[in-house]
Amino acid sequence: MGSQLERRDGRCTLSEWSKAMNPNHKILLASALILIGFSSFGVNAEDQPFNKTITVCRIELTGKGKMATFRFHYPYQISTDENGVVNKVAQLAERKPKMVREDKLIDCMHTWKLKPSSAYAVVFSIGTTGGPNYISIVEPKRESLKLLLPEF
Numbered sequence: 588m589g590s591q592l593e594r595r596d597g598r599c600t601l602s603e604w605s606k607a608m609n610p611n612h613k614i615l616l617a618s619a620l621i622l623i624g625f626s627s628f629g630v631n632a633e634d635q636p637f638n639k640t641i642t643v644c645r646i647e648l649t650g651k652g653k654m655a656t657f658r659f660h661y662p663y664q665i666s667t668d669e670n671g672v673v674n675k676v677a678q679l680a681e682r683k684p685k686m687v688r689e690d691k692l693i694d695c696m697h698t699w700k701l702k703p704s705s706a707y708a709v710v711f712s713i714g715t716t717g718g719p720n721y722i723s724i725v726e727p728k729r730e731s732l733k734l735l736l737p738e739f
Contacts, residue, residue: 637671637702643734644695646713646720652686658714659686664706665696671703687713702727715739 659682666675676693692711701707701724708725712718713736720736 638700639671639702640698640700641722641724641732641734642695642698643736644692644711644722646711646736646739647688647691648715648739649685649688651684652715655686656714656716657686658712658717661687661689661692661711661713663693663696663709663711665699665701665709666706667701667703669703671700671705673697673699673701687711 660680661682662679664677664679665673668674673696676696678689678693682689696709705727707727710723711720712723713720720738722734722736724732724734726732
């Protein structure tokens with residue numbers, strides 16, 4: 588007659604299939620099902636992809652900044668809301684004399700969209716000497732992004 592699973596309609600019940608299955612194959616199947624379950628169960632919001640939108644901020648020098656030779660670092664701590672939009676910008680150092688319109692930098696950072704509910708360190712390196720101007724953004728897992736800014 589053939590195997591135990593042969594029936595006229597070609598179908599079998601799970602119980603019939605289980606009885607006919609080799610015990611070693613049962614262990615392999617059970618292990619595979621458990622691994623599949625754990626692999627889908629272990630995904631959390633942190634592992635989900637998200638889109639980042641970073642506007643390259645236009646640097647505006649003050650009158651003093653236009654007349655001086657300088658290079659300053661402007662550090663900030665930023666936070667994002669549940670949608671990833673920057674909702675808080677904290678200035679970590681104050682520069683005097685004012686060479687750059689920092690209010691414009693802060694306005695620009697509020698247009699960024701990053702990882703939701705996260706905090707970042709941001710440093711603007713701006714000056715008229717000492718290399719290119721750039722923005723450095725350090726993410727929660729210490730990954731960093733460096734954006735070169737156009738010359739004045």
